[in-house]
Every structure is written in structure tokens, then in C-alpha cells.
Amino acid sequence: xxxxxxRNLSVAFPTQNGWFQAVEGIHLAVNAGDILAxxxxxxxxxxVAMMAVMNLLPPTARITCDExxxxxxxxxxxxxxxxxxxxxxxIAMIFQEPMSSLNPCFTVGYQIDEAIRxxxxxxxxxxxxxxxxxxxxxxxxxxxxxxxxxxHQMSGGMSQRxxxxxxxxxxxxxxxxxxxTTALDVTVQAQILELLLKLQQTQGMGLILITHDMGVVAExxxxxxxxxAGQQVEKQPVFGLFNHPHHPYTAALLDALPERAPAxxxxxxxxxxxxxxxxxPTGCLFSPRCTHAQVLCHEQQPALVRQPEQWLRCHYxxxxxxxxx
Amino acid sequence: MSEVLRAVNLRQEYxxxxxxxxxxxxxxxxxxxxxxxxxxxxxxxxxxxxxxxSTLARSLTLIETPSAGELWLAGQPVDTAHKPDxxxxxRVQMVFQNPYGSLNPRKTIxxxxxxxxxxxxxxxxxxxxAAVADMMSRVGLRPEFVERYPHMFSGGQRQRIAIARALMLxxxxxxxxxxxSALDLSVRAQILNLLTELQHDLGxxxxxxxxxxxxVQRIADYVMVMYFGRAVEYADAQTIFSTPQHPYxxxxxxxxxxxxxxxxxERIHLQGEPPSPLRPPQxxxxxxxxxxVQEACRQEIPLLRELNKAQVACIQAEAINKNQTI
Numbered sequence: 091x092x093x094x095x096x097r098n099l100s101v102a103f104p105t106q107n108g109w110f111q112a113v114e115g116i117h118l119a120v121n122a123g124d125i126l127a128x129x130x131x132x133x134x135x136x137x138v139a140m141m142a143v144m145n146l147l148p149p150t151a152r153i154t155c156d157e158x159x160x161x162x163x164x165x166x167x168x169x170x171x172x173x174x175x176x177x178x179x180x181i182a183m184i185f186q187e188p189m190s191s192l193n194p195c196f197t198v199g200y201q202i203d204e205a206i207r208x209x210x211x212x213x214x215x216x217x218x219x220x221x222x223x224x225x226x227x228x229x230x231x232x233x234x235x236x237x238x239x240x241x242h243q244m245s246g247g248m249s250q251r252x253x254x255x256x257x258x259x260x261x262x263x264x265x266x267x268x269x270x271t272t273a274l275d276v277t278v279q280a281q282i283l284e285l286l287l288k289l290q291q292t293q294g295m296g297l298i299l300i301t302h303d304m305g306v307v308a309e310x311x312x313x314x315x316x317x318x319a320g321q322q323v324e325k326q327p328v329f330g331l332f333n334h335p336h337h338p339y340t341a342a343l344l345d346a347l348p349e350r351a352p353a354x355x356x357x358x359x360x361x362x363x364x365x366x367x368x369x370x371p372t373g374c375l376f377s378p379r380c381t382h383a384q385v386l387c388h389e390q391q392p393a394l395v396r397q398p399e400q401w402l403r404c405h406y407x408x409x410x411x412x413x414x415x
Numbered sequence: 416m417s418e419v420l421r422a423v424n425l426r427q428e429y430x431x432x433x434x435x436x437x438x439x440x441x442x443x444x445x446x447x448x449x450x451x452x453x454x455x456x457x458x459x460x461x462x463x464x465x466x467x468x469s470t471l472a473r474s475l476t477l478i479e480t481p482s483a484g485e486l487w488l489a490g491q492p493v494d495t496a497h498k499p500d501x502x503x504x505x506r507v508q509m510v511f512q513n514p515y516g517s518l519n520p521r522k523t524i525x526x527x528x529x530x531x532x533x534x535x536x537x538x539x540x541x542x543x544x545a546a547v548a549d550m551m552s553r554v555g556l557r558p559e560f561v562e563r564y565p566h567m568f569s570g571g572q573r574q575r576i577a578i579a580r581a582l583m584l585x586x587x588x589x590x591x592x593x594x595x596s597a598l599d600l601s602v603r604a605q606i607l608n609l610l611t612e613l614q615h616d617l618g619x620x621x622x623x624x625x626x627x628x629x630x631v632q633r634i635a636d637y638v639m640v641m642y643f644g645r646a647v648e649y650a651d652a653q654t655i656f657s658t659p660q661h662p663y664x665x666x667x668x669x670x671x672x673x674x675x676x677x678x679x680x681e682r683i684h685l686q687g688e689p690p691s692p693l694r695p696p697q698x699x700x701x702x703x704x705x706x707x708v709q710e711a712c713r714q715e716i717p718l719l720r721e722l723n724k725a726q727v728a729c730i731q732a733e734a735i736n737k738n739q740t741i
Contacts, residue, residue, distance in 0.1 A: 281684075307674070349633075363602070
């Protein structure tokens with residue numbers, strides 16, 4: 091049984107021109123010890139989907155889902171109050187901007203202590219010990235001093251470490267990291283990613299890594315889901331995805347990377363932009379930008395075909411998949 | 416090739432007030448940077464936040480006049496003691512990182528692109544319109560869009576507008592401050608191609624400020640690695656990417672994730688973070704994070720020196736390179 095299982099999750103937001111489908115029928119299954127990366131450009135719905143899992147979306151959002159289970163507990167059947175208690179306990183999340191996700195009015199120690207107090211309880215002394223221990227685990231030098239520091243007294247990398255310490259406060263089984271290193275410098279990014287991997291291994295957590303950085307994906311993830319305009323278009327183990335992408339979008343995305351592009355003056359590009367609310371094509375959502383699109387692609391939307399090792403939403407996959415009979 | 420931009424020992428200092436009764440501290444954001452750039456070439460400046468690369472951009476574009484050092488633009492010296500004249504400023508233009516912040520939301524594209532011409536040239540209304548339409552098609556936007564407002568465009572299109580605006584006065588040098596880091600992957604390639612194309616057609620020199628090494632490797636002719644307000648390594652792109660010599664350059668390169676699976680590279684672990692400019696370390700500024708630091712490194716700040724076709728600011732570069740080849 092997987093740690094997190096999501097079946098057919100959709101999220102829509104009301105706008106002046108009707109409903110905007112931000113996430114369309116996504117599936118996820120994450121086991122303890124798994125590292126799943128969700129890749130996509132802005133507007134692909136990767137963050138919104140995770141916010142829906144965490145129940146952090148505004149009440150106006152219309153969320154539909156066939157199954158949403160974490161650690162065997164059915165979240166759909168659970169009252170909101172009880173679900174709230176899972177956040178920070180069983181599932182924890184780290185956000186992109188460490189500077190803006192810490193409360194500037196309270197010390198870092200207070201904020202870590204709050205998470206421990208709510209989820210684990212214990213005496214003041216025990217909580218302090220745990221907080222200092224957490225600060226040490228995430229590699230903050232001089233935890234005693236940092237415990238009393240305010241967020242503005244710490245650098246971006248240190249703040250992100252403090253965020254991670256807070257997320258780990260109640261020994262979560264699943265950690266969702268939403269672009270955890272995007273706001274950081276590369277040398278600090280390397281430190282943070284290494285830390286996340288180490289913690290994931292030692293604590294046996296499931297880790298969902300939301301990112302748009304293909305380099306980060308290649309070096310950290312085991313499984314990769316590629317999202318485009320709210321849909322999952324491909325899922326593969328990381329090796330296969332980078333070496334034999336089946337969806338033209340994945341392939342085009344990889345080709346557009348400066349380090350992978352063939353030598354020459356110009357990089358291969360993907361023409362056009364991600365479809366918005368009004369110009370969603372009737373067929374495959376990627377068809378207007380796809381160089382391999384055929385008549386069928388413009389008329390009929392391909393279904394997401396899910397095989398154990400790989401998922402794909404394409405009529406004419408590249409690097410043909412050997413169909414398991 | 417003609418030289419269009421030369422900086423000699425450029426410095427920029429800021430005054431940081433510590434409190435009402437304390438002596439103000441001076442912070443050296445830029446501490447003696449020199450380079451020269453020819454028409455049609457690209458110099459990439461890389462480094463982490465706080466290393467002075469944006470300060471360099473502001474000094475080169477004369478948004479802030481440098482506090483010391485010489486700056487030559489298109490063969491003419493810039494009088495850094497006085498406010499430089501408009502004619503010189505036209506020679507250098509800048510494109511900013513975030514196209515959502517750098518375009519005035521209350522102006523149409525026509526107004527935005529026309530403004531530099533209005534202020535600096537005596538072109539007639541029709542000539543200005545023609546120039547704007549011409550520039551729009553050059554950066555790959557439909558000329559009919561000129562009456563639109565920035566919010567009607569996507570991020571990539573906005574960056575095209577920002578580039579168009581920078582080119583209206585036919586500059587020789589364009590300073591690009593992280594021009595693609597706010598853009599999505601698929602759009603990033605389009606903008607990089609546009610920049611390459613414009614450079615070919617107009618013979619522009621670029622100062623390309625970036626922290627994304629894969630992009631830099633693609634477009635740069637020369638690379639300057641900055642740390643703590645100084646250049647620690649400066650070489651042509653091929654040399655620096657094939658044989659980085661400064662320990663910081665090596666660490667920076669090895670920390671950058673590569674979108675290839677399978678090959679696990681040796682990663683150099685950098686501990687800690689760049690020093691605070693208010694409390695500069697003794698000697699080599701990279702010393703506190705450097706794995707090869709020796710007593711001699713703490714004595715004085717190493718200067719750039721010629722070493723294997725590159726300029727490196729490390730007194731131990733030879734020893735380190737020798738050890739690594741064994």
C-alpha cells in the first residue's frame with residue numbers, strides 16, 4: 091500500500107469567464123522512501139495539485155477526486171479539522187521562498203517549537219531539546235544562538251534549513267518540497283538538496299519534489315512526472331525519462347536545455363506558449379506546439395495510459411514504447 | 416574587432432550606517448574589476464548573490480557612477496567624477512531580470528519604445544513610429560501589438576519588449592542582468608536565440624550576468640567568475656569550462672546540477688556561505704570556505720595573475736591543479 095495515493099484529482103478555480111481548470115485528472119502514488127519529482131513550467135498545475143493534497147487551497151476552488159489517501163487514512167472522508175491535524179504531522183511541506191514563509195515577528199526557535207508543541211507536545215525542556223536537535227540535523231551551526239535568531243538575521247540558505255527543521259519537527263512520513271532551492275544560489279542549492287536526500291534516506295520519508303529545474307531532477311529523483319497545462323503527460327523512472335522520453339513535450343523540453351542542445355548558434359525551441367483558459371485546444375493540449383502532431387492530435391485528446399513503469403498521454407509516442415501484452 | 420567597453424580597476428563603495436553614534440562603515444561592493452570587451456562578443460559574469468555582479472552592471476550602465484577606476488566606452492573615457500553625458504549613456508543599455516517589474520504597466524508598448532527616441536533624438540513622429548515598428552518585428556513581435564499594455568503579454572514576450580526598448584537607441588553594449596532566469600524553460604531558449612541573432616545582426620557586445628552556467632557555457636566568449644566583489648578567475652569560455660583553476664570556480668561548476676542521468680560527478684562540497692561585506696575576512700575572501708586554505712592565504716588578498724591562458728586570483732592554483740592531476 092502506498093503512502094500517498096491520489097486518483098483522478100482535478101482542481102478548478104472560478105474566474106470571470108467561467109471555471110479555469112488548473113489541474114486535470116492527476117494520479118500519484120508515493121511509497122515510503124520514494125523520491126518523486128513533478129516537473130513542469132509555470133501554470134502546469136504542479137503546485138496547485140500539492141496544495142489540494144494539503145487542503146491549502148482557498149474555499150472557492152472546486153476540488154474533485156476519486157481517491158485521496160495518505161498512510162491508509164481516507165482524506166476525503168475526513169472532516170477538515172482532522173485533516174488539518176495531519177498537516178505538519180504526517181505530511182509536511184516546504185515552500186519556495188524561505189524568506190517569506192517564515193514569520194518575521196517570531197524567532198526561528200519559537201516557530202520550530204510551535205510545530206513540535208502542536209504535533210508532539212511534551213515539556214518545555216523536551217521541546218527545546220528536540221528543536222536544537224532538529225537545527226543540528228539540518229546543519230545549522232551554533233543551534234543555541236540560531237534558536238533565538240529572527241528570520242531577518244539569517245541568510246536564505248539558513249532560512250531554508252530552518253524551514254526544513256520545522257517541516258521535520260513531527261517526523262512526517264511524506265515531505266512535499268515545492269521548489270525548495272529555486273531562490274537559492276547553486277552552492278547553497280547543492281547543500282540543501284544533499285540535506286533533503288540524506289534526511290529522506292535516514293528517516294525513510296516519501297519525498298515529492300516540485301521543480302522546473304531539469305538538472306535538479308536528474309540528480310535527485312527516482313521517478314519523474316511531467317505536467318503540462320494541468321495534465322500529467324508522462325511518468326517514467328528518471329533514467330528512462332532523460333534518455334528515452336516518449337512524450338514530444340518532454341523531449342522538446344530536454345532539447346531546449348542549453349547543456350543538452352546540439353552544438354551550434356541556435357538552441358532548439360518550443361514554439362508558442364502554454365495554452366491559457368480561453369485558447370485550450372480541443373485535441374491534445376500540446377498539439378499546437380508539437381512538431382509531431384498529426385490530424386488525430388488536433389481532434390481528439392489522448393488518454394493517460396498507465397502502465398506500471400510508465401504513464402503516457404500521447405497518440406504518437408517517440409522512442410516507441412514496447413507495449414506489454 | 417574594435418574594443419567597445421573597457422573597465423580598469425572599477426570600484427564601487429557604499430556607506431552603511433551602523434547606528435546614530437557609530438562611525439559609518441564603507442562596504443566595497445565592487446573591488447577593482449578590469450576587463451575589455453570587443454564588438455560582437457559576450458562577456459559572462461557569474462557568481463552567487465552578493466558577489467557584486469549586479470553592482471558591476473549598475474556601474475557599467477552608469478546608473479551609478481563608479482567610485483573609482485576608469486571606464487572607456489567606444490574608445491572614449493567616461494568622466495567618473497562628474498555626471499556622464501547623455502550621448503555616452505546611449506552607448507550602453509540594460510535589460511533587467513524580471514520583465515514583470517521592468518515594464519511600466521500604465522504605458523503602451525508604443526509609448527515605452529518611443530520614449531528613448533523622444534528624449535534623445537530629433538526624429539519626427541512618423542520616423543519614431545517606423546523605428547518602433549521595425550524594432551518590434553526585429554525582436555519577433557507583431558508590429559500591430561504596439562498599442563497593447565504589458566499585462567497583455569506573456570513573460571517571454573515581455574522580455575522581448577524589454578530587449579526592444581534597450582535597443583531603441585542603437586547601443587554598442589547591452590548589459591543583460593539575468594535576462595532569462597525569470598522565464599520558463601521552453602521560453603528561455605527562444606530568448607537566448609533572439610539574443611544570439613541580434614548580436615549577429617547588430618554587432619552588439621553583451622555583458623551577460625547570470626548564475627546559470629549552462630546558459631553561460633552556451634553563449635559566452637569570455638567568462639568572469641566573481642566572488643565578494645572581485646574577479647577570482649577570468650578567461651575565455653573554452654578554457655574556463657574545460658580547465659577551471661580557481662577552487663571557487665571548481666566548486667561552483669561542480670555544484671551546478673546537470674540534466675544528465677547516470678554520470679555521478681565528483682562534487683566539491685562548499686561549506687558555509689559567502690562572507691558578510693561588513694566583516695570581510697582576512698586575506699583571501701574565499702579562504703573561510705576553501706578546502707585548500709593555508710596560512711599564506713590569510714596573509715593578503717590574492718590578485719589576478721596569468722596562469723595557463725587564464726587569469727586566476729589564487730596563490731595556490733598551481734599546487735592544487737598539480738595535486739588533482741596525480
